[in-house]
Amino acid sequence: xxxxxxxxxxxxxxxxxxxxxxxxxxxxxxxxxxxxxxxxxxxxxxxxxxxxxxxxxxxxxxxxxxxxxxxxxxxxxxxxxxxxxxxxxxxxxxxxxxxxxxxxxxxxxxxxxxxxxxxxxxxxxxxxxxxxxxxxxxxxxxxxxxxxxxxxxxxxxxxxxxxxxxxxxxxxxxxxxxxxxxxxxxxxxxxxxxxxxxxxxxxxxxxxxxxxxxxxxxxxxxxxxxxxxxxxxxxxxxxxxxxxxxxxxxxxxx
Numbered sequence: 001x002x003x004x005x006x007x008x009x010x011x012x013x014x015x016x017x018x019x020x021x022x023x024x025x026x027x028x029x030x031x032x033x034x035x036x037x038x039x040x041x042x043x044x045x046x047x048x049x050x051x052x053x054x055x056x057x058x059x060x061x062x063x064x065x066x067x068x069x070x071x072x073x074x075x076x077x078x079x080x081x082x083x084x085x086x087x088x089x090x091x092x093x094x095x096x097x098x099x100x101x102x103x104x105x106x107x108x109x110x111x112x113x114x115x116x117x118x119x120x121x122x123x124x125x126x127x128x129x130x131x132x133x134x135x136x137x138x139x140x141x142x143x144x145x146x147x148x149x150x151x152x153x154x155x156x157x158x159x160x161x162x163x164x165x166x167x168x169x170x171x172x173x174x175x176x177x178x179x180x181x182x183x184x185x186x187x188x189x190x191x192x193x194x195x196x197x198x199x200x201x202x203x204x205x206x207x208x209x210x211x212x213x214x215x216x217x218x219x220x221x222x223x224x225x226x227x228x229x230x231x232x233x234x235x236x237x238x239x240x241x242x243x244x245x246x247x248x249x250x251x252x253x254x
Contacts, residue, residue: 014187015171017196021241023174025122032131040135040150045170047132048147048163050125054106056197056214056247059190061089063160065146076130079106084144089216102213105248112243112250120242164190197246204251214248
């Protein structure tokens, strides 16, 4: 069946990453340090998106990240995240346990950018995560997960589908507020973030071993066959954004 009717694979992302990142660098997503100008909802959407990009993880893996196990550098130059002890990755057998999922290491753009480049730092996942943790500290009673509901009074951990819902709403919002009238949205897939992150890391000269480790792939064929994307249509705008944190690497998409 695979030979007679092969599965069609789109090599083009359903949405333009440059549109999303440019929107995240402007109001109502910035300045994130001012809670009167950036709501917790917008901060949550932004942080989830940037962590998905920076980690290269599946949405289920990002959902399972544990708050208590977070470790960081004293100057917030990096953050290490771990999943819940009982979490089993999608591609692993339950008998192997959670140890098969490596720690997630996310690096801050402050390690390579001077403080005056405010616009470039707007897409830093560590900066966003630091602010998010501060804003949600009072909401973490009886919750294990890194990400919590932005609704006051929500007493339980969020569902994995909530992550996808936030991302879809974010992408839709960005396209509804983009200046260009020619921008066309072909879908709001959360899973596309994983492919874009790996592709940008690959184009940024990250080693295949690092990409495979970040994305938990055992074979490079998985990446080249299913996740490698054609980003030529957005590369010009991405170049203007400066360095990005993708698939646990810092790259400059030029």
